[in-house]
Amino acid sequence: MPQTRDIAFLTGIGWATTHGVGRGGANRDFAMEPGPLPPLSRKDVFDEPNPRFGRMSGYSKLGLAAVAFALRDAALDRFDARRPIALFAGSQLGSLSTDRDYFDTVLPENGGLASPALFAYTLANCFLGEAAIQFGLTGPGGVITEGAGSDGLGALRMALEGLAVGEFDAVLAGCCDFPVVPPLPGIETPLPGALFFLLEKATAPSGRPAYARLALREDDVVLHDGTPASGLAAIARTCLSSDQHPRGSQP
Amino acid sequence: MNGAVVTRAAVVTGLGPDLETTWARLLAGERAVRPLSADRFDAGRYTAQVASWIDGLESAGGRSRLFPLLEMLLARLGPVPADTRLLTATTKGCVDTFENVRRGRGGEMADVPLSAPAEWLASRLGLSRPGLNFNAACASSTAAIARAAALVHSGRADAVLVVCMDLVSEFVFSGFSALQALDPAGCRPFDRDRAGLSLGEGGAALLLMSPEHARREGMPTLGTVAGWGAANDATHITAPARDGCGLVQATLQAISKAGIAPADISAINAHGTGTVYNDLMELTAFRTVFGGRALPVHSVKGAIGHTLGAAGGIEVALGLRSLSARTVPPTAGFREPEIGAEGLVSASAQPVDGDYLLTTNSGFGGVNAALVLKRGEG
Structure with missing residues (x-):
């Protein structure tokens, strides 16, 4: 088996799923399952008034909520100066739900009623921008879309590669999929919800408690505490199973 | 040596079906930005009626125009090693199929997810692993090339193929029209009277390798992708930070990664969309990094429009061509310089006195990405 070194400590977990919102340190009742997503209000995510949140698309609210809880879990949600934290997300559908809503404003009147407010949210990376503004994140970022049958770990691999080659010292990596309702025929519906991890470079420990160690083998297999990972949700479930894996100190 | 070498480059734009035609017509100051073909969509209700579109790009069998565009690229790319990694960069993929389905005209909905072009390409090229799409708005392909160069440079990959693409669609056209961001006269980058962007369609395919693997x-x-950087300005969803902080950060990262100093950069391919705020932001950022140095700055978007997710890849291919020819092409549409653009931007071709060119792109969501290109030895 190829030799590998730990690349990252996983120090924050946040989610917004069909079971509600949560973060690792406060709520271990994590599940990512089919079903309707509960509506997200500003109060579900932020204590203080947030004039932007109400204007966002459902996809952006979902992704931003999970990012917010992951940062809060690592006590990094408040900041005095912008931080070079990177942000990579996997998404099968991206902004497709908003795309449909937007194009429905284009169809009547030959486009004369096209909504600029909706158009601003018709990119898969739109919630990354919202998170960058909200939390002062100046690192690189992007949304990865993998094909059918992928393990959904593309964003996590990209994050680990970036940490390994020194592109950044901390990164949020996860997934976000907001379903189109009613479903569009011919489009496979992934599990709805968003899940994000805060990863910190293993060679520069911050001292924050860590749930797990992550590594990337030369053959691109993601290792979670030395064991091949099967998916993001499986990593979260193992981390949050406190009997097996108490949140411990970084070495 | 830092970075990854570019061993093959194919380009298709509104100016032509290949890199050499696009390059020759750019040098001649020609523009592909022209009234939209009637077979695309009715732009009568929008604030502009022009774009740079690819003549003869037809959909076949109810599928997207994107696939014939990709076939044009592959016809000029040549064979690719089977173990090559694949990264695509598109912001809206087969958006024409999505439009057709929503209009009730039918179409293959399985083409709509942004992974579809990567899956099609991986199969078409016989690659041993599936590709994935990287979306960072209008800096998608610049950021994808940065990821590719980092993978090759670190030894994690021997070869990475980056294929970038986007179409002119009513979906995107109507959105920029609604944002009052289209220039009815065609875009005029860095001109004091500029009034917005022009959309374009196109694609590029770039094969990056380690120098050893290429040999x-x-x-x-x-040429070489010698340095790369990316940063978010964390300021606004649809507007750039006025001080250019994200672009400054990305540019300085790229220059540092290349192991050179700002003084070594001999020309800039700017994003240069022709919107008031983008171009001002870029001039501010370049002034911060390069001081008052009068190095040639140009934008191709007056000629081939803003090709969105394809912009960075097309501009890398053209940037390497610029270094090879020691010339940057004219900035089509430019007449009277914006304050700060005097002596930098020109309506004529400008000589390049050196071996390094900076190319940058920025986009919605605060993204900024920069690449330093080094002239090839040949």
């Missing part, structure tokens, strides 16, 4: 494969070296 082993007997590949030519068109």
Whole structure:
């Protein structure tokens, strides 16, 4: 088996799923399952008034909520100066739900009623921008879309590669999929919800408690505490199973 | 040596079906930005009626125009090693199929997810692993090339193929019209009277390798992606930070990664969309990094429009061509310089006195990405 070194400590977990919102340190009742997503209000995510949140698309609210809880879990949600934290997300559908809503404003009147407010949210990376503004994140970022049958770990691999080659010292990596309702025929519906991890470079420990160690083998297999990972949700479930894996100190 | 060498480059734009035609017509100051073909969509209700579109790009069998565009690229790319990694960069993929389905005209909805072009390409090229799409708005392909160069440079990959693409669609056209961001006269980058962007369609395919792998494969070296950087300005969803902080950060990262100093950069391919705020932001950022140095700055978007997710890849291919020819092409549409653009931007071709060119792109969501290109030895 190829030799590998730990690349990252996983120090924050946040989610917004069909079971509600949560973060690792406060709520271990994590599940990512089919079903309707509960509506997200500003109060579900932020204590203080947030004039932007109400204007966002459902996809952006979902992704931003999970990012917010992951940062809060690592006590990094408040900041005095912008931080070079990177942000990579996997998404099968991206902004497709908003795309449909937007194009429905284009169809009547030959486009004369096209909504600029909706158009601003018709990119898969739109919630990354919202998170960058909200939390002062100046690192690189992007949304990865993998094909059918992928393990959904593309964003996590990209994050680990970036940490390994020194592109950044901390990164949020996860997934976000907001379903189109009613479903569009011919489009496979992934599990709805968003899940994000805060990863910190293993060679520069911050001292924050860590749930797990992550590594990337030369053959691109993601290792979670030395064991091949099967998916993001499986990593979260193992981390949050406190009997097996108490949140411990970084070495 | 830092970075990854570019061994093959294919380009298709509104100016032509290949890199050399696009390059020759750019040098001649020609513009592909022109009234939209009637077979695309009715732009009568929008604030502009022009774009740079690819003549003869037809959909077949109810599928997207994107696939014939990709076939044009592959016809000029040549064979690709089977173990090559694949990264695509598109912001809206087969958006024309999505439009057709929503209009009730039918179409293959399985083409709509942004992974579809990567899956099609991986199969078409016989690659041993599936590709994935990287979306960072209008800096998608610049950021994808940065990821590719980092993978090759670190030894995690021997070869990475980056294929970038986007179409002119009513979906995107109507959105920029609604945002009052289209220039009815065609875009005029860095001109004091500029009034917005023009959309374009196009694509590029770039094969990046380590120098050792390129030698082993007997590949030519068109040039090197020597440095890369990316940063978010964390300011606004649809507007750039006025101080250019994200672009400054990305540019300085790219220059540092290349192991050179700002003084070594001899020309800039700017994003240069022709919107009031983007171009001002870029001039501010370049002034911060390069001081008052009068190095040639140009934008191709007056000629081929803003090709969105394809912009960065097309501009890398053209940037390497600029270094090879020691010339940057004219900035089509430019007449009277914006304050700060005097002596930098020109309506004529400008000589390049050196071996390094900076190319940058920025986009919605605060994204900024920068690449330093080094002239090839050949």
